[in-house]
Amino acid sequence: MDSTNVPSKGFTVDYYVGQHESRRSLPVTLEALRQAKECNYDMLTTPITTPLFHSRVLALLSNHLAALKDRGGDDTVPLTLANLSPPDTPLTPGEVIGQLIGYGSQWIDLSSPDPVVYQISRQVLELEVSYAAFCGLGNVVIPGPKLQYGSAHGEGLAQYAHAVQEALALSDYTHILIQLPMMYRPDQDSENVSGSLSPFTRLQYIEEGTKPKVDFLGSWDAWNIVRTSFLPIARGYPVRLPRDHQSLIHRYTHLRTPPWILLCDVGPIPGLHEPEPKAPRADGGIDATASNNATTLPTPAEAFHLVQQQEQQQRNSETLEDPTAHLTCIRNLLQKIAPHTIDPFYQDYLQGPLQPLTHNLDSTTYQIFENDAIKYNLYEQAIGKALTDWVQRGQSGSGTSGHIVVAVVGAGRGPLVTRALRASKAAGVKIDLWAVEKNPNAFVLLQRHNETLWQGQVHLVQSDMRNWRGPYHSPSPTLQYHHQPHEQQQRPSSAHQQAYYSIDILISELLGSFADNELSPECLDGVTSLLNPSHGISIPESYTSYLTPIAAPGLHTDILARTPSDATAPNTPHVVKLHAIDYLSTTTSPEDSPEAREKPVVLAAWSFTHPRRSQHGSSKENKHNERSARLTFPTVHRGACHGLAGYFEAVLYDDVELSTHPLNMASKSKDMESWFPIYFPLKIPMYIPDNSLLAVTMRRMTDNRKVWYEWMVESFLQVANEDSGKRESKRPQARKIRLGCSEVSSSKERGCMM
Secondary structure, three states: OOOOOOOOOOEOOOOOEEEEOOOOEOOOOHHHHHHHHHOOOOEEEEEOOOHHHHHHHHHHHHHHHHHHHHOOOOOOOOOOOOOOOHHHOOOOOOOOHHHEEEEOOOOOOOOOOOHHHHHHHHHHHHHHHHHHHHHOOOEEEEEOOOOEEEOEEOOOHHHHHHHHHHHHOOOOOOEEEEEOOOOEOHHHOHHHOOOOOHHHOOHHHOEOOOOOOOEOOHHHHHHHHHHHHOOOOOOOOOOOOOOOOHHHHHHHOOOOOOOOEEEEOOOOOOOOOOOOOOOOEOOOOOOOOOOOOOOOOOOHHHHHHHHHHHHHHHHHHHHOOOOOHHHHHHHHHHHHOOOEOOOHHHEOOOEOOOOOOOOOOOHHHHHHHHOOHHHHHHHHHHHHHHHHHHHHOOOOOOOHHHOEEEEEEOOOOOHHHHHHHHHHHHHOOOEEEEEEEOOHHHHHHHHHHHHHOOOOOEEEEEOOHHHOOOOEOOOOOOEEEOOOOHHHOOOOOOHHHHHEOOEOEEEEOOOEOOEOOOOHHHHHHHHHOOEOOOOOEEEOOEEEEEEEEEEOHHHHHHHHHHOOOOOOHHHOOEEOEOOOOEEOOEEOOOOOOOOOOOEEOOEEEEEEEOOOOOOOOOOOOOHHHOEEEEEEEEEOOOEEEEEEEEEEEEEEEOOEEEEOOOOOHHHHOOOOOOOOOEEEEEEEEEEEOOOEEEEEEEEEEEOOOEEEEEEEEEEEEEEEOOOHHHOOOOOOOEEEEEEEEOOOEEOHHHOEEO
């Protein structure tokens, strides 16, 4: 049992929806904020600089490039942008600032191959971030990198990341948010922004080439390079939400820290008075030919266009029933989302592994486990079927008067004891019930339950199950205290031998998030010798561990943050409710609809079966519980592997199963919450190209004192052999080229103590 923080009730989360206008009236006043609040917006964006500043930059750049051309193109001549002046910015510190999001100039080009364009773009960024931080803005949105310049693709990412890193150093409290499209399209690049600096890039810095194609993962690739190579603390999603992606919005609203949503250019704030035409507007549509004498006054043609625009807006406001239709749609969508069944706080929250054999759990932890009715319903169903089948086979029980002997080992506070009694009553089968628990504190509660709930029907034993000698004939319910060390455990060999008898049905709930990670095999090994040798039943009777590689940048960042105070964090398997992850190995069935999401490839690592009939070696040896697996996962799309996600499935009895397998859980144990997945991290993320193979090596190790895991990931590219055509073979010959290999991670230092 691993998810020690699973709550039992639903949780609701507050979401923040803001409004962004690319041509917003400046400055944003307190009146505008109040009106936005009345319209149900939570926040507004504001440009950091004005169109006048934009025109000043354009004029400076144009003049500088002309001067360079006259001097023969000496790019070493510095270009210096003067500091901001009052006409350059609408911002001023005050009460309004705390409710605004800064919007950096979208016309800069921080990835330009032209050093002059890059130089001035970087100066604009630093001026804006520095002044925004001074005013008290907590968040600044900046444009993402332009990827395509002729035939060159993504060549400017390094300098883009460097510029952002330098800007981050300007303030300890202002967050920089990089705006990237969901899918990179060259025809929607920054040069289409009015007044963009990209067209100033000189031809000698642009490589000629074919027309670029749409790259579905281009945005992710750019973001991954920026965050991993230069911004190790970066986290989040490269997202600009399209209005019609409701399923995507639904997924993001279930994040532990829900993102705020910006509705972009969906119309002005209703009820807000239009400013005079001479008022400056953000991103005012100034082209690249602006000169030093640029002015904020509109030309006659611009004034005519402005009047037409205002008239059209007035007509729209008269015909639309809902002036904030997009906002209403988003709010309705958020209201329809069901409350979280698990507190969002625990999504992607790393929890250390339990040490169930060396630590005694507290009552609160037991209470959390017991809240999972799904799990205990399945256990009760399995017990009932086992009892019914036992009777139908005509088998006699090992207990007094032929009663079936049932033992619950690791009974905790007794939920499985209650379910066993309930199953016995429902099946009409009498049982001789024993409950074994090593925790002395929980044992007090078991005694109380036996007096008040179970009517004295249960024999109680305080002992480590591995030290227990087994049930014995007693005329009344038994209370045993047993503390002998394991090596002294033997049944009496004299006249008292006949007093002990076998267990017919052995029940336990020792499973962890990876099935065997809380030493279920070792614990059951110690008590299997007490089970009826001919037809004893173990519930569960088997369990299998599963793995799949995942991209989990948030978890990787969290582990990096923990490492200075906990050096074992990168080598520790963590229990975590995975959410902000991506499966790297996926497949889509032919019968799936085009809209169906790709399904993860989740492969079985190993299994354990109980009872283990072949008892090899002495009780001190645990080598038979070692396991190893080497699994190969095909990957279609590029990505970054941050670690492995682990799941399990368990057969309780016959066709009654528990599962955390992402593809099977809904059909086998829907809504079960007792176990979160387990996460095996990689110390250094591994980049995975398109159409490659991932080979995962996983081992379960023991030294007879503890159990731990070792894991490693390798990446390969599969290519055809040059001489494959010369060979006579029904199958095409191919060879694998190793692309990379992770370090071998080992959790031995924090292994589970036996």
